[in-house]
Each structure stands twice: as structure tokens, then as C-alpha cells.
Amino acid sequence: MESYRKSIVPHSFLSSSISYEEANYVIIGAPYDSTSSWGVGSRFGPSSVIEASEYLDPFDLELNCIPLEAGIYTIPEISILELNPESMVKLVKDVITNIREDGKVPILLGGEHTVSLGGIKALKDYIDVLIVLDAHADFYDSYGGRNISHATVSKRASEIVDQVIVYGIRTLGWEEKNELDGVKNVKVIKRNEVDRNDLIEILNAIRGKKAYISVDIDVLDPPQVPCIGTPEPGGLTYLELTRLIRDIIKRTEVVSMDFVEFSPCPGIRSDAYLVAKLIYKAIGYHVSYLGKEDLGCYPDR
């Protein structure tokens, strides 16, 4: 269980070569896509994103600093591909628990959305609110005969977390609508239901709370990132998404983030690069507003 701390990582996020001990942020690849209903392939997400990240410029033009200096370490991918969803969630939970206990910020990389349940379970006692950015509500009580599935993630999470906010949805199953009517701690916001000012108001209402952000890459508009399992038209632009993540991190105390459902297509490099940049940007905002040391970042310029 502890062996990953000393192991040599062939590919690390932004080619970082620091030790686990020195890191404030830890990238965890969770290659799992066993319950995916349409496009399988998100198992290749973590390795593809980490490979693309090696081409990122460590200097952040917007923040005017090098967030990488906060220390980012990449552990080897967790071996979960062959597990059933329950065992997979348990193993991801154990890894995230260890990283949290070491005082580091876990950044989980899927894999399908189901892997988030491992992170959420590990951190449920440390978070007040779960913020899910997703094209779908993922609020089925069971899907394809499974209680733990990419389509039930927010429903399962709502049973263990006090408050859940889902933003960005563009489609909803009838069964999901009925499930949502039966819960009080979940706020699902349609993509076009609110403008940026409304979103800021919603975030101001949770100011200072401890938060977990789960980013389903399909919250983006399919032309922005075509390589996803379940594409849904009408999504966010890259800039809208990064700004929203910044707005969240500026107001809440984000303890962990995950980025899931990216499913690389052979021959397309821009997608993996976009996801890598999105993750580095999110880490950059975290370093700026919540970082342990002042690296001279200026997020509001």
C-alpha cells in the first residue's frame, strides 16, 4: 500500500521529478471504464493526459507564476482495471485516504466518473459540499442493474455528503428527475439556467466551506473536447470552465479535485493537451488562493 511513495514513475505530470515528500499535490491515475455505457476507453485517460502534460509550459501566463513550484508528484496508476465497481471504489478510497493523511491535496484522474466515489468516500468527513460539473446529473438510483455506476455517482455521493451542487447538465432521465424530487441536499443547475452572476451568488452562499470539485470532462461542449464517453451538445467553453473553477477555489476551501471521463481518440492530441492544461490551471488556482507558500501568483490580474 505504501510502496507507491518510493516507486519510480515513468511519466509524471509536467515531467516533475520531485519526491513524494516534497509535493503538495499528488496526481492519481485511476484507469477504469468497466461500467461505461457508450464509449469505453477512459482507462487510457490518465496516461494520455500525463503524456500531454509534458508539453505544457510550467509558467502560467495568466497567473504570472510557476504553479509547478508548489510540488506536484504523480503516483503510478492504481491497478483497478479488472476489479468490480465496489472493489475499485474501495481501493481508490484507500489510496486517497493515505495521501490526505500525508497532508497533500489529491488530484484524481479518471477513468469513468465512478472513480470519483473513491475520492468522495475517502474525504467525506473533510468536506461540506461536493461540486460536480457535468453534462449529466448522474442521479439514477441504479443503472444497467448496478448501484455503483457512472450514471449513479451523484446519487451515491448525495447519500454520504451533506450538500451536493451539480452544474452544467443538458439532459436528464425521467427516473433521475423522480430521484431528485425525493432529496433535499442536492441542487442541480441546468447549463443555461443561470448566468455567471447567478453562479457567483450560489458560490458566495457556500463561501468558506470545505469543498470537493468533481469535473466530468463532458461538461465541456463536444467540439471543445470530442473525445469523451457520452458527448452532449450545448456545453461550456474551456474558458468558462476554467473561470468557474477559479471562482469556486477563490471562495471555498477545496480539499481535492477530480477530472474524469476523458477518453482519448487515437491521433488527436489537442484533447489530451486541453485536459492536461485544465488540470494544471486548476492546480494553479489552488496554489494561488489556498497554497501553503506564496509563489507570487496574481490570479485576479
Ligand SMILES: [Mn+2]
Ligand atoms: Mn458524469
